[in-house]
Amino acid sequence: MSSHRPTVLLTGAAGRLARSIRSSLQSHCAELRLTDRVPVEAPGYPAHCVHLGELADIGEHPQLLEGVDAIVHLAGHPREADWPTLIEANMTATIALWEAARAQGVQRIVYASSNHAVGFYPRSQRIDHEAPTRPDSRYGLTKVFMEGLASLYADKYGLRAFGMRIGHCAPEPSDARMLAHWIHPEDLADLVLVGLHSDYHCELVYGASANSRSWWDNRRAQALGYSPRHSADPFAARLESLGESDPVAERYQGGAFAAQEYQGDPERAARGR
Numbered sequence: 158m159s160s161h162r163p164t165v166l167l168t169g170a171a172g173r174l175a176r177s178i179r180s181s182l183q184s185h186c187a188e189l190r191l192t193d194r195v196p197v198e199a200p201g202y203p204a205h206c207v208h209l210g211e212l213a214d215i216g217e218h219p220q221l222l223e224g225v226d227a228i229v230h231l232a233g234h235p236r237e238a239d240w241p242t243l244i245e246a247n248m249t250a251t252i253a254l255w256e257a258a259r260a261q262g263v264q265r266i267v268y269a270s271s272n273h274a275v276g277f278y279p280r281s282q283r284i285d286h287e288a289p290t291r292p293d294s295r296y297g298l299t300k301v302f303m304e305g306l307a308s309l310y311a312d313k314y315g316l317r318a319f320g321m322r323i324g325h326c327a328p329e330p331s332d333a334r335m336l337a338h339w340i341h342p343e344d345l346a347d348l349v350l351v352g353l354h355s356d357y358h359c360e361l362v363y364g365a366s367a368n369s370r371s372w373w374d375n376r377r378a379q380a381l382g383y384s385p386r387h388s389a390d391p392f393a394a395r396l397e398s399l400g401e402s403d404p405v406a407e408r409y410q411g412g413a414f415a416a417q418e419y420q421g422d423p424e425r426a427a428r429g430r
């Protein structure tokens with residue numbers, strides 16, 4: 158793993174995940190630049206390192222990527238919504254970012270995909286980084302698009318990509334589903350650092366802590382150096398009874414995202430492949 162301290166641009170810097178990993182990230186960077194379309198609270202941060210703007214317009218601000226080694230891309234719409242909202246935030250803005258990164262010679266992008274890119278796998282099935290995508294929502298499909306975009310730019314232009322199918326990031330798990338897919342912010346920060354420093358071409362890993370109930374075989378992340386420090390296991394006794402009441406939500410990894418707008422036989426998607 159490289160020990161070089163990179164110059165990094167963090168997108169979605171005002172958001173929940175970015176705020177929870179920013180200080181860990183900053184201490185490993187030569188310079189950490191922040192961008193978001195809403196103001197970023199960053200007291201004492203040098204003004205030239207904070208940029209307010211739409212990601213779709215990033216090509217008009219070449220100074221933002223000047224000298225940047227890597228981008229940590231967390232900007233986006235993080236839940237189910239209508240098509241125009243998701244296309245704008247998770248597709249149009251993402252295309253603009255990858256295109257600007259390619260044009261300016263950025264070496265790698267570490268980006269937030271989601272468990273909802275594979276949310277229609279039944280919970281009884283253990284999947285790894287090679288499992289075909291099974292989006293559970295329009296949101297999940299925009300993350301599949303992001304993974305495809307990352308693959309195209311890695312293969313065609315050599316822009317390395319590290320996609321993290323993040324579970325649910327919070328200081329503590331708070332329901333039964335999270336016993337499988339929760340990730341502590343410190344583990345997420347460690348995973349991002351693996352993405353910034355390890356050697357790969359185009360990767361997909363799972364963003365989860367060391368949960369023994371996980372549905373995911375995360376050996377690629379571990380092979381690249383990820384070693385989670387937290388686990389949801391100690392919360393099991395308290396949370397096991399806090400499952401979903403909906404039969405679709407409790408059957409599939411994507412939970413309520415899979416159940417929303419689902420029509421017909423709850424077993425259909427599980428039998429599908």
Ligand SMILES: NC(=O)c1ccc[n+]([C@@H]2O[C@H](COP(=O)([O-])OP(=O)(O)OC[C@H]3O[C@@H](n4cnc5c(N)ncnc54)[C@H](O)[C@@H]3O)[C@@H](O)[C@H]2O)c1
Nearest residue numbers: 169171172173174194211212232233235250269323325326
């Ligand atoms: N929160 C989780 O546990 C979780 C789980 C899986 C994946 N993710 C993904 O991680 C990322 C961050 O999630 P979050 O919970 O911090 O979301 P968030 O909504 O708190 O933060 C996202 C930020 O992105 C910014 N943004 C959105 N569209 C933009 C655009 N077009 N231009 C500039 N800025 C824009 C928003 O202003 C916001 O500050 C998202 O891509 C989300 O899909 C989050």
